[in-house]
Amino acid sequence: MKVLFVEDEPVLIEEMVDYFSTQGYLCESASTYARAEEKIETYNYDIVIIDIGLPDGSGMNLIPRVSRSSEETGIVIVSAKNSLTDKLEGLNLGADDYLTKPFYVEELNARLHALYRRKMLKGNRHIIFDDFVIDPLSKTLSFKNKEISLTKKEYQLLLYFIVNKERVVSKPSIAEHIWGDYFDQSDNFDAVYVHLMNLRKKLNQTSGKDYIKTVYGMGYRFSAA
Structure with a gap:
């Protein structure tokens, strides 16, 4: 599974990339809106993890870009804001899931597997x-x-x-x-x-x-x- 992590917190991005790499994922990262936009327009990903609060733009604006690039790509929002408004906005824009910080990487991993089965494998376990x-x-x-x-x-x-x-x-x-x-x-x-x-x-x-x-x-x- 190829995953793009869009996150500006160095410690968190290092933790996620290290963990998911050991789980067999192909991991790439972007710490700014501009870099994430460039990667999304250039490459294809199975899943994109997007932090809303980026230093040079809102991660919300990346969601439609991912959807236009590939309808099959799963999108998960991670945010420090446990806001119903943000959740609804993200889901309405095309995100598949929303996870509030702080979170365990094991929980994120379980959600990615569920999302991958639902979108890429059409719900099949095998x-x-x-x-x-x-x-x-x-x-x-x-x-x-x-x-x-x-x-x-x-x-x-x-x-x-x-x-x-x-x-x-x-x-x-x-x-x-x-x-x-x-x-x-x-x-x-x-x-x-x-x-x-x-x-x-x-x-x-x-x-x-x-x-x-x-x-x-x-x-x-x-x-x-």
Whole structure:
């Protein structure tokens, strides 16, 4: 899951990024309205966490921008103000949840999982295609009840394909989603190719089917029942 944290408190942003990174999230952050706006317009995220009180603007104004960028992106407001007016305004603008500071990162994590299941997985606790079952909570893949060993990147790549099933995705979009900002400085997509081919091989050897098709000159498409 790729998450953007929009927060200007250095201690809190460090705590959230450290915690959610250990939970397997791809974390990015922005401490100002301007930086958050730039990231939202440039990249795609599964979930955006927005603090209302930013030094150079209101986080409320970012909500419609996120919604316009991607209707599937989940939005969670975090604020020190436990105001019904703010809650209603944020939800009416398109936010999915509202959490009042201070909060436990474990509670935020539970809310993110619930939101991800509701928006990206359409409420399902497991993702099923043919005889494969993905458990997003344990981050595992099984085939006919036998677990298939995947690396972290292979698992992230498989989820990205599932969410974008039947769509053509390019190497740059794959790299940006899985490696985030850190891949911007490299024009070498060998790493994408290696992880993709390894995943493709494991799925093929297990089921006898080739789920990942190459669309020459454009990218790759994942097809499954």
